[in-house]
Amino acid sequence: MSEAAGSELPRIEPRRLERAAGRGSARAGLLVFIVCFVAYLAAIGLPATPGNELGARETRILLTTTSLLNDGDFELTNDYRSAGWRAFGGPPAKPAGLVIDGRLIEPHGFLFPTLLAPAYLIGGVTAVKLLLALITALGMVAAAALARRLVPDPWASGAAIAVGVSPPLVIAATTIRPAATCATVIAVAALLALRVRGTPGARNALGAGALLALIPWLGTIAILPAAVVAVALYRWLSRRAHGWVGLMALELVLVSVVFYISVNARIFGGLTPFAASSIKNPPTGAANVGDYIARLPRLAELFLAPKIGLLLVAPVLALAFVSVGLMWRSRKARLARALPIAADVEVAAGFFTAICIAAIVTAVLAVPSFGAMSPGEPLVVTLPVAAALASWGLRRYPRTGVALAAVGALLTVWLLIAGYAAADVGVAPLTGPLPWSVFGG
Secondary structure (H helix, E strand, O other): OOHHHHHOOOOOOHHHHHHHHHHHHHHHHHHHHHHHHHHHHHOOOOOOEOOEOOOHHHHHHHHHHHHHHHHOOOOOHHHHHOOHHHHHOOOOOOOOEOEEOOEEOOOOOOHHHHHHHHHHHHHHHHHHHHHHHHHHHHHHHHHHHHHOOOOOOOHHHHHHHHHHOOHHHHHHHOOOOOHHHHHHHHHHHHHHHHHHHHOOOHHHHHHHHHHHHHHHHHOHHHHHHHHHHHHHHHHHHHHOOOHHHHHHHHHHHHHHHHHHHHHHHHHOOOOOHHHHEOOOOOOOOOOOHHHHHHOOOHHHHHHHOOOOOHHHHOHHHHHHHHHHHHHHHHHHOOHHHHOHHHHHHHHHHHHHHHHHHHHHHHHHHHOOOOOOOOOHHHHHOOHHHHHHHHHHHHHHOHHHHHHHHHHHHHHHHHHHHHHHHOOOOEEOOEEOOOHHHHHOO
């Protein structure tokens, strides 16, 4: 081909390609947000227990929020004495905390109830649930962005939507508990950490550090997954001769943790707010190694037990295990030596797997009992990351993935119909004429 002929060919600049890819990702992210947010809006009125929109734990959190707004403090003695839950239509609740130094402060901490205060002031319980739905939908947008580290669209966005509209996240999104909010924080922090690995910079590193610093204050169930992100962030920065940035990011986390422990020791009398819980110490409810070993059978319950088994209510997440197998095969075949992009995929998949394992360990070993805290809460914390991990399996087995995603979506539709039409339905825990009742419910 002559030089003149070659000069007539269209030239596409790399920056133009990047901008086009960015616009495509933005459109896909907007689609993920809209679909998930609409699903969460549909679930705002679901009853937590038969006949009650709010559960006891939600009531205690809102009591703390209203105490902050009305009294300017978190002390709840007068709120329980005056049945303060009547202000927002919550069911009667008993304190879950102990009186320490004459103060009754619930063991869910301060940051999450404070986060809800502006929304409650504007529109009560409905505005609070709208805020939580918005935060959770943004977390699924981050999940799609994480998934693009493994696969392109439509698989990345498809996996995010499939998990985002499954019953666990639809329920968690508008439940007044910190798990779904922590999930969004973890997902965005993980995304920033991966960006740091590719292009080290203070902005992304400090952003990730600031988000991780919030986790102890939001919910203790997310501490272990957050620790995985923090360690990865520091390692990636250290290997690229940007250790000082990593130290700055980790210093944000460490200062937050030290302050967190100091405040808890002064107010709750222990390392965490659970020191003031009516649950006997230690906070995990396990006194020795034998107690922890006895909890290992919980691992099967988390995925397969009636009503709480994650794979029964969100079967598309089975593809996350497929992705782990694909990652292992890729490493065994040493594809990274021949294809540099395979190394990035393997690192991202391993990173997502480690975060999910941290959540599983928390659920199996750190939850005092499945009656005291929903076992799904620690797993909800990493559902956006699990959705990203499942995207690889979705691309490998698209027909199976679409079928599993459809099952999850149908379960959500059934949940919504039954939740609004039947009198004996509740979502915390799942009760009533729901599909999973055939598994022993």
